[in-house]
Amino acid sequence: MPNPTAAILVIGDEILSGRTRDSNMHFLAQELARVGIDLREARVVGDRPEAIVGAVRALSGTHDHVFTSGGIGPTHDDITADAVAEAMRVPLSVRDDARAVLQAHYDRQGVEMNEARLRMARVPEGAVLIDNPVSAAPGFSIGNVHVMAGVPRIFEAMVAGLLPRLTGGTPLLSQSYRIMRGEGEIAGPLARLADDYPDLSMGSYPFQSGGAFGANVVIRGPDGVRVHEAMTRLAELFPE
Amino acid sequence: MPNPTAAILVIGDEILSGRTRDSNMHFLAQELARVGIDLREARVVGDRPEAIVGAVRALSGTHDHVFTSGGIGPTHDDITADAVAEAMRVPLSVRDDARAVLQAHYDRQGVEMNEARLRMARVPEGAVLIDNPVSAAPGFSIGNVHVMAGVPRIFEAMVAGLLPRLTGGTPLLSQSYRIMRGEGEIAGPLARLADDYPDLSMGSYPFQSGGAFGANVVIRGPDGVRVHEAMTRLAELFPE
Incomplete structure (x- = not known):
């Protein structure tokens, strides 16, 4: 439901x-x-x-x-x-x-x-x-x-x-990952990852910090195992 | 306009x-x-x-x-x-x-x-x-x-x-007045004052401070003289 x-x-x-x-x-x-x-x-x-x-x-x-x-x-x-x-x-x-x-x-x-x-x-x-x-x-x-x-x-x-x-539902689980690169570099790989996980929502929230550009990528979904799996792949794509 | x-x-x-x-x-x-x-x-x-x-x-x-x-x-x-x-x-x-x-x-x-x-x-x-x-x-x-x-x-x-x-308009002028009484006490006199000044907008914004109730009353309008006149009457109604 x-x-x-x-x-x-x-x-x-x-x-x-x-x-x-x-x-x-x-x-x-x-x-x-x-x-x-x-x-x-x-x-x-x-x-x-x-x-x-x-x-x-x-x-x-x-x-x-x-x-x-x-x-x-x-x-x-x-x-x-x-x-x-x-x-x-x-x-x-x-x-x-x-x-x-x-x-x-x-x-x-x-x-x-x-x-x-x-x-x-x-x-x-x-x-x-x-x-x-x-x-x-x-x-x-x-x-x-x-x-x-x-x-x-x-x-x-x-x-x-x-x-x-009030009757609630299933809280969305989310994990976020900070990437110190411009969104223009993150966008391609992230879009392909999002295609592989249509059950999850992936958002990229850019920021500027000390003159450098970065983004927080947030992965959300009701199934914690899937969220964790997608987050692991994201971290492999953009190692710290 | x-x-x-x-x-x-x-x-x-x-x-x-x-x-x-x-x-x-x-x-x-x-x-x-x-x-x-x-x-x-x-x-x-x-x-x-x-x-x-x-x-x-x-x-x-x-x-x-x-x-x-x-x-x-x-x-x-x-x-x-x-x-x-x-x-x-x-x-x-x-x-x-x-x-x-x-x-x-x-x-x-x-x-x-x-x-x-x-x-x-x-x-x-x-x-x-x-x-x-x-x-x-x-x-x-x-x-x-x-x-x-x-x-x-x-x-x-x-x-x-x-x-x-972009083409702007007339900025609204506003003055505000802090009254350390509950809104229930302010409401009657303020409503009568608002009736006397239909060209102005009067808003009351309650707050709590150190356990006591108060309200900021804000009077806004395009005509600074009218705003000032109404504010003077408000201050007479609720002296500090």
Whole structure:
């Protein structure tokens, strides 16, 4: 059975304006690789309802899972819950269990519930809450869309709670090999090796180091024996 | 006149597998903000022809400019030039000017031109070359799609050469203000302030620092006087 597929949708003007550098995409990519869910696409859109609705519909229709990051706080620019509900064509309202989680948190902190904070208890009909051990305001899963916070520490905690709920696949095994030659020299032999191993994926990632060109060649596949065999042949082609 | 819009398409399995953390998106976001081109969307897709073709067509049809990063080297997994030519429905072949640039570079280095290296001289019909001062192999612009290398140092050099060719707009001015209160407290007054300034965009970016919650509020707009006026009112609402 092929592995489940996934996309991540990062929501926030601050990423596109260059003000903030996103880290949630890279974190999620590593976590999904570990559990055998294939991340196929990542998108970043701004805080515009039509952009979020369009992206959620496109991605949820073509992937087994969509993970979103950002836009679920209490301020006027937090519109992700509204947009996801619209994309999934379900109503959105304050839900008692979400409100209770928030109320308990604010009671402990001695802070008043207000209209802005109550916005964070709004979830689409039929959603399952995602626990937020950091600041209480929950994320939620609706259909195959998993809606989480943008603050990295909260996003990471939500992913940790969510992933065990999802069915993973076979994690890809990978080995990498550093070759201090230009890719133009590596390309021919590597292409022939890749032809011999159609069950494996071979990628070449060039870099520059101290004025010299090199490449990291990464061989990936579900079968560790095959990966190791191909890597051994690669090392023979390009001895250190 | 509204600012030109743009999207960036980052191409490469290594980003989606979590092996490499992309930096080109963030670099380009900052450069475009400087010249007044509005980055509206970013996407990352893997080294699969149909994914690249689909994304290039979707993004080039809905934005004034599309910038791509990655997949233009000499190895078998470098398929961006082929996919972009297909997306734009033009033929792809080795072009004399691109070949001459490469040949001169390899002559200086005392390296042979080979089949793999010659792949990097293939450009779509009608393309304009983008200079690569680092390793010679050029990028290219075809229609509104600008195809560049994935290695950050080369991508950055290509962007530096390309941007002066494009017509920019009015750079957005922004000021930010750090408020050491939870967003739940900031949200109400901030929403009312945002209502008073429909020409400005106000974003609230929460963070956690030493166990306390705070938010950076960013006010952006083309008119510096308005931005300053709104920021002064914000500072009065939330004195330090």
